[in-house]
Amino acid sequence: MRAARTTLASATAVALAFIATGCTEKSDAKAGDENLISVVATDDTCEVDKKEFPAGHVELAVENKGSKVTEVYILYPDDRIVTERENIGPGTKQKVTAEVKAGSYQIACKPGMKGDGIRQQVKATGGGTAAKRDPKLDAAVAAYRKYAQEQADQTLPLAKEFAEAVKAGDLEAAKKAYAPSRIGWERTEPVAESFGDIDPKVDLREDGLEEGQDLEKDWTGWHRLERSLWQDKKITDRDKELADLLIKDLEAWQDKVNEAEITPTSMANGAKELLDEVATGKVTGEEERYSHTDLVDFKANVEGAEKSYELLKPVAEKNDPELTKELDRQFAALNKLLDQYREDKDSYEFTSYDKVGKEQRKELSDGVNALAEPLSKLAAAVVK
Structure with missing residues (x-):
């Protein structure tokens, strides 16, 4: 969950x-x-x-x-x-x-x-x-499964670089490695969440702890380390243990990706879930509240949603051409808006989110909402 x-x-x-x-x-x-x-x-x-x-x-x-x-x-x-x-x-x-x-x-x-x-x-x-389905949808599922596995495989080396910096006590190197280590996860988060137990271990925020859970004992993963690096400004022995645990949990995710139940509708609904992730965490600035690297996650969520859409588009376009035209417009508009915050056009470095003003955040929120509305109709379009 x-x-x-x-x-x-x-x-x-x-x-x-x-x-x-x-x-x-x-x-x-x-x-x-x-x-x-x-x-x-x-x-x-x-x-x-x-x-x-x-x-x-x-x-x-x-x-x-x-x-x-x-x-x-x-x-x-x-x-x-x-x-x-x-x-x-x-x-x-x-x-x-x-x-x-x-x-x-x-x-x-x-x-x-x-x-x-x-x-x-x-x-x-x-x-x-x-249900019986168009063979093009079977091809879409196969391609998405390959994509999800590739994202997991690419994440592990980046996460290990982050973990090694933490274990070495190198605060600045750990900060630099933090956001890149999360990109593959953010692109395919609905797949990771489908396993139930891995996501809370890896991506839990402090306010996600359930009643009765202990902050120091039960809070693990990226955001626990994020707090140490940016708020506490120090790396403890517990942080070094958590870095090893993060890699262990991500390796479990990597091993399980190929077992995920993936269908055309789960791909479509997953794309919508990624937009919900943007709306409830990235636009508000709550996801990366210490590092302010929210726009890196934001872009990765949008890329993951767009990948699902592009794979499903051949069938959705046949069933609902007006919907796909609108989705094409809204994805292009949101990507253009996000690209304004890139450090340069070829990098995955974005403006620190604490430097993004209220009106700019409202513009980003409006762009997400404009895409989320038609995207919520994609699942129905692929099963018509």
Whole structure:
């Protein structure tokens, strides 16, 4: 599940910003459709109108009747994620298209975007396979799996360079290696999150700790080290232990990437999740609150989302040409906006985010929202 959380107030503000751009849509599925599942979330309940449904493409029509921002997940029995949708504001509706094989699942609502969620046991019935699909989509899945593995493989040497600098006690070298070590992770974060346990170990922010967790014992990963480097301005023996642990956890991620359940709809929904990551962490400046390297993560999230889109585009363009035209426009506009903050056109170095003013942040937020709205429709477009 998502490890890097915003405060509730920030998440609410972001969710309302998405609503303002029209990102909450009524389902176009017909009432009585056996593959349409109504999910009504409140602050203490998660109601679903079907406990069984046919395997294949399903659509969750989610309504948040509570007072808190919520998330909705379809989960495998072992807590791996089939699909998710975050930042569903109070009094709003969203829809999520997913592809599921026959078997047992859970639908979970997370009021306040915290904890394990309120869960309902559900079952997809049928012959054990997911929906039939265009061979072009199989090619897209294969290409994305290769891309995700490449990103993991490229991340490890950069992360080891970072870890070695920490272990050597070289503060400046560790600072320099920090942001580059995160790029591959940020490009493919939905894949990493699908494994459940790795993401909280690697990418947890201080405000993502659950009640009862100990700050010094349970907080591990990049952001724990980020705080030491930029806020504490010193490297302790505990930090050196955490550097080794970071590599161990990233190697586990690298080994598991090829096992990830990837479908065309999970690619499309993952692209939207990456935009949500930008909106709830990078634009607000909360993700990299000590290093202010948020724009590096921002760019990596957008690149990962665009990769999924480009691989799915041949089918989406056939099914919904107007949508792909709009996505092409909005990706180009957001990339152009981000490129204004590059140190030079060929580098992956960006302006420190603490130097980005309020109006500039608003411009970036508007660009994210303009892309997020059509991107939320991509999953439905690839299964038409």
